[in-house]
Amino acid sequence: MIVEIEALTKIYESKLRVVAVDGIDLELKQGEIFGLLGPNGAGKTTTISIATTRTLPTSGAVRIAGIDVVKHPAHARRHIGVVPQFNTLDRSLSVYENLYFHCRYFGFSHSQAKSRSLELLDQFLLTERKSVMPSQLSGGLAQRVQIARAIAHRPAVLFLDEPSAGLDPQSRLAMWTAVEGLRNEGITVLLTTHYMEEADALADRVAIIDYGRVLALGSPEKLKVTFGAQTMFDFKLKSHAALEPLLSRLKARQDVTSAEATADGLRVIAPTSDGLLPDLVQAASGFGLRDLAITEPSLETVFIQLTGRDLRE
Amino acid sequence: MNSTTETGNRGRGTGIGSGLTLRDSYGSAIFIKSFFGLLQRDLRVLMREFVPFLLRVGMQPLLFLFVFTFILPRMGGGNPMASGGGVDFGTIILPGLMAVAIMFSGIAAVALPLSSEFGITREIDDRVMCPLPLWAVALEKVCFSAMQSIVGALLVIPMAFYIPAVPVHADLNRWFLLALVLVLSSLLAGSLGLVIGSIVNPKHIGLVFSIIVVPITFLGCVYFPWAKLDKIRWLQVGVLFNPIVYMSEGLRAAVTPGIAHMPWWAILPALVLFTAGLGKLGLRGFLKRVLT
Numbered sequence: 001m002i003v004e005i006e007a008l009t010k011i012y013e014s015k016l017r018v019v020a021v022d023g024i025d026l027e028l029k030q031g032e033i034f035g036l037l038g039p040n041g042a043g044k045t046t047t048i049s050i051a052t053t054r055t056l057p058t059s060g061a062v063r064i065a066g067i068d069v070v071k072h073p074a075h076a077r078r079h080i081g082v083v084p085q086f087n088t089l090d091r092s093l094s095v096y097e098n099l100y101f102h103c104r105y106f107g108f109s110h111s112q113a114k115s116r117s118l119e120l121l122d123q124f125l126l127t128e129r130k131s132v133m134p135s136q137l138s139g140g141l142a143q144r145v146q147i148a149r150a151i152a153h154r155p156a157v158l159f160l161d162e163p164s165a166g167l168d169p170q171s172r173l174a175m176w177t178a179v180e181g182l183r184n185e186g187i188t189v190l191l192t193t194h195y196m197e198e199a200d201a202l203a204d205r206v207a208i209i210d211y212g213r214v215l216a217l218g219s220p221e222k223l224k225v226t227f228g229a230q231t232m233f234d235f236k237l238k239s240h241a242a243l244e245p246l247l248s249r250l251k252a253r254q255d256v257t258s259a260e261a262t263a264d265g266l267r268v269i270a271p272t273s274d275g276l277l278p279d280l281v282q283a284a285s286g287f288g289l290r291d292l293a294i295t296e297p298s299l300e301t302v303f304i305q306l307t308g309r310d311l312r313e
Numbered sequence: 314m315n316s317t318t319e320t321g322n323r324g325r326g327t328g329i330g331s332g333l334t335l336r337d338s339y340g341s342a343i344f345i346k347s348f349f350g351l352l353q354r355d356l357r358v359l360m361r362e363f364v365p366f367l368l369r370v371g372m373q374p375l376l377f378l379f380v381f382t383f384i385l386p387r388m389g390g391g392n393p394m395a396s397g398g399g400v401d402f403g404t405i406i407l408p409g410l411m412a413v414a415i416m417f418s419g420i421a422a423v424a425l426p427l428s429s430e431f432g433i434t435r436e437i438d439d440r441v442m443c444p445l446p447l448w449a450v451a452l453e454k455v456c457f458s459a460m461q462s463i464v465g466a467l468l469v470i471p472m473a474f475y476i477p478a479v480p481v482h483a484d485l486n487r488w489f490l491l492a493l494v495l496v497l498s499s500l501l502a503g504s505l506g507l508v509i510g511s512i513v514n515p516k517h518i519g520l521v522f523s524i525i526v527v528p529i530t531f532l533g534c535v536y537f538p539w540a541k542l543d544k545i546r547w548l549q550v551g552v553l554f555n556p557i558v559y560m561s562e563g564l565r566a567a568v569t570p571g572i573a574h575m576p577w578w579a580i581l582p583a584l585v586l587f588t589a590g591l592g593k594l595g596l597r598g599f600l601k602r603v604l605t
Contacts, residue, residue: 054441055605078343078444088438092358101357104350105443107343149439 002156002188003028003051008060009212010046020046021057022212028157028188033179035203036192037299039307043212044192045085048159051190052082065156078106081150081158081187085165087142089134095145096121096130099152106153120148124178140171147178151187158182160191164198176202196300208303215306220299227302230257230269232295233280237265238288246283265290269301347445351453359461370418370465374410375472381406382477403477405572407469408564409535412498412557414465416533419502420509420526422458427510428518431602441603451511451599455503455592462499466564487567490577494563497584501556504588507595511602533557538565540573556587 003026010021021043028034036044049055051062053073062069069076090098099120103113121127124144134142143163150158160179164172179202182189193199199206200220208216208223216223237243243261250259250268255276257269266284270276273294281289295301359366382403430437440450473481485491513521532552534542539562542549552558563584565574 049605052442054438054603074344074444074446077442080442082438082442084435084438086435088435090354090436090439091434092361093354097354097357101350101354102439104353105347105440107346107350107444 001027002030002065003190004063005047005051006061008047008050008062009058010050010055011058019212021050024209024212024214026207026214028190030188031183031186032204033183033189033191033202035199035206036190036209037194037196037199037206037303038209039194042210044209045161048161048190048192052080052159053077078153079156081153081155083146083150083158083160083163085161087134087146089142089145091134094131094133095126098134098145099149102149102152116152120152124148140167140174143167143171143175144178147175151182155187157188157190160189162192164193164195196298196303200299206299208306210307216302223299223302224297227305230271230297230301231273232301232304233268233270234262234293235266235284235289236291237284238290240265243287250283344445344449347443348449348453351440351443351450352457355457366461369421370414370461371468373417374414374469377406377410378403378472378476382479386478401482401572403473403479403481404483404569405538406536407473407481407483408568409561411466411469411564411568412533412560413530413535414469415462415498415502415560416530416557418462418465419458419499419506422461423454423503423506424510424518427454427507428513428515431511432515437603447600447603448596451507451596455500455507458503458506459496459499462502463495466495482571483568484570485568487570491567493581494567494584497581497588498560498563501560501584501588501591504591504595505556507599508591511595511598529555529557534561538573539575556591559583559587
């Protein structure tokens with residue numbers, strides 16, 4: 001196992017005692033893309049910070065390539081590449097120099113660093129922008145440079161913390177392609193995200209975490225099957241009065257898993273929409289149906305079933 | 314949160330996962346290479362801005378010498394500054410100005426960049442992720458700043474020979490003491506920069522200049538020798554807690570031995586102690602900032 005996280009906890013003791021990580025156990029296989037999925041404040045970033053030697057755990061251990069990151073941080077860092085949430089490119093250096101000096105920091109000679117940097121510029125389609133300063137780059141491009149820089153020293157594990165935060169949809173797709181490309185290089189990737197689509201599209205395996213704990217672990221497909229991922233119908237209704245009879249009628253149906261009132265209407269969860277949708281629409285129209293959103297079985301529905309709350313809160 | 318956890322990689326990496334043994338065979342050599350990589354990056358950035366750098370370190374001593382040792386003496390006896398300073402004023406302030414140059418380089422090279430790297434840009438993150446202990450990342454900052462301080466201090470010497478109306482009595486024969494004092498003072502200034510850069514909130518960095526940097530400079534025996542403070546005894550004792558005093562007096566002992574100065578055996582240990590104390594404080598602040 002290239003990454004081993006054992007009984008990891010992190011408690012911030014201040015005026016308010018915050019348990020950011022509450023006993024996480026994870027193991028990553030060489031070469032896999034692993035998604036850490038959870039809402040903001042679930043403990044994703046703290047877990048990554050500990051694994052990348054920037055935060056000390058309260059208890060537990062993390063080993064990267066067999067090296068304990070708390071006991072031997074400097075040693076472990078040679079096997080770690082990090083793309084943080086924010087742009088941390090060296091503002092005083094050009095794109096090429098950012099890559100070149102990163103290589104030098106990791107012990108590359110001048111010629112090794114030079115050829116590796118040129119190779120990366122080519123791989124990430126950045127050659128034209130080699131002399132540009134980071135402040136002139138768009139968010140998507142800066143992110144690409146950060147990924148190139150993070151893998152420049154050929155780390156065993158790449159940590160991506162919320163890689164698509166603040167990216168436009170097009171840049172996000174480009175980033176996904178770049179991450180997919182890393183699979184061919186045998187780099188293990190651990191990414192955190194609160195976008196279900198991202199985890200679904202990229203990750204071989206996913207851990208859903210909330211309140212610092214792993215709630216579910218497995219491939220996206222397996223999670224959907226295990227947790228009986230179902231279709232979710234969200235109705236926006238004009239009138240909320242006297243919903244109760246409708247709710248109990250729906251709950252009584254064989255093909256409905258659950259039905260509950262929400263802030264602006266009604267949420268129904270069911271294994272399939274076949275045959276159900278017309279009935280639902282008809283029932284809801286009596287309450288002034290304004291909008292209907294249908295979420296197909298996905299990690300998102302798994303998450304909501306596990307935690308009872310939306311991910312993007 | 315101490316540096317002991319950061320020192321564990323000195324030994325060679327052995328017995329870790331298969332397939333990685335080859336990479337680890339270069340062991341601790343990477344530590345040195347990484348350190349020099351950081352230094353090289355800083356040099357590259359400095360070289361790109363070399364003229365602004367020279368102006369930054371040279372302007373203040375240049376103007377100071379020009380006004381106080383060139384203009385004022387020419388104004389003649391009617392000017393209290395000129396007569397008060399006497400013929401030796403240039404000689405008195407040469408080491409003082411070198412100390413100021415060292416001080417300001419230390420702060421400009423460590424405190425200001427650090428405070429912005431810790432602040433909005435978080436550029437420090439990439440350095441922190443280098444394969445070397447965090448204390449070495451901080452040490453690199455201090456060493457690089459010390460190099461700038463030495464250049465800044467040496468720049469004052471030719472100015473002091475050409476600008477003053479009355480010749481300056483400098484003696485550069487005590488080069489060994491000069492080198493020692495220069496290096497120690499520069500490391501001290503870098504450590505002070507580290508303390509300010511890592512402890513002070515970036516928003517308050519301007520305030521720190523006014524309430525700490527300026528007072529310790531003015532009361533740092535820059536413009537007068539420490540021995541002459543004997544008429545104001547409380548001040549003479551009080552300034553002993555000011556590290557700049559030992560920088561000025563050390564340079565006085567090395568460059569202008571003709572002027573009354575502290576003995577070297579008092580100066581050198583004081584410089585070492587202040588460097589160690591400030592270095593430790595700065596490192597603690599640095600670790601606190603990068604390691605949560």
